[in-house]
Amino acid sequence: MEQSSTSKIHLPNKKLVGVKKSEEKKEDTKKIPNPTGWRLLVLPFKMDGKTKGGIHLAETTMEKQQVGSQCGLVLKMGPQCYMDKERYPEGPWCKEGQWVMFARYAGSRIKIEGGEIRLLNDDEVLATIESPEDLLHEY
Numbered sequence: 001m002e003q004s005s006t007s008k009i010h011l012p013n014k015k016l017v018g019v020k021k022s023e024e025k026k027e028d029t030k031k032i033p034n035p036t037g038w039r040l041l042v043l044p045f046k047m048d049g050k051t052k053g054g055i056h057l058a059e060t061t062m063e064k065q066q067v068g069s070q071c072g073l074v075l076k077m078g079p080q081c082y083m084d085k086e087r088y089p090e091g092p093w094c095k096e097g098q099w100v101m102f103a104r105y106a107g108s109r110i111k112i113e114g115g116e117i118r119l120l121n122d123d124e125v126l127a128t129i130e131s132p133e134d135l136l137h138e139y
Contacts, residue, residue: 032076032117033110033119034078035076035077035078035081036078036079037078037079037080038078038080038081038082038083038121039078039081039119039120039122040074040076040077040078040081040094040100040119040120040121040122040125041074041075041076041077041117041118041119042072042073042074042075042100042102042107042117042120043072043073043115043117043118044069044072044115044116044117044118045072045073045132046069046115069104070101070103070104070135071099071100071101071129071132071135072099072100072102072118072132073097073098073099074094074095074096074097074098074099075096075117076096077095077122078122082122087123092122093122093125093128094128099129099130099131099132100126100127100128100129101125101126101127101128101129102120102124102125102126103124103126106118106120106124107119107120107121107124
């Protein structure tokens with residue numbers, strides 16, 4: 001019997017383990033807005049629901065932390081982001097898929113299932129970071 005090199009792991013109950021089907025993921029990405037002009041769409045970092053000491057945090061605490069988060073993942077960039085050569089002579093400050101830092105309550109907040117996303121202006125990015133877990137987050 002030959003084994004295929006592209007064998008897949010089949011999960012018995014996808015809903016039970018919290019895995020969405022790939023078709024559903026494509027639909028979910030279509031639901032988020034496309035930024036226009038010089039705006040970036042950022043997903044604020046949402047910390048783990050449990051502290052290092054093992055204490056489980058309440059959902060309201062998690063929501064407050066995400067609203068006040070100062071870092072997030074760049075999901076999409078508007079067509080004119082960082083195109084102004086006078087303001088950005090060295091090129092873009094960040095790119096899609098990169099973690100960035102911004103002011104605590106910067107941008108326009110948009111509620112989505114599971115939290116929120118933010119629309120930031122391209123000049124609201126303060127820094128890029130490797131991982132948000134490297135920073136201490138207040139809650």
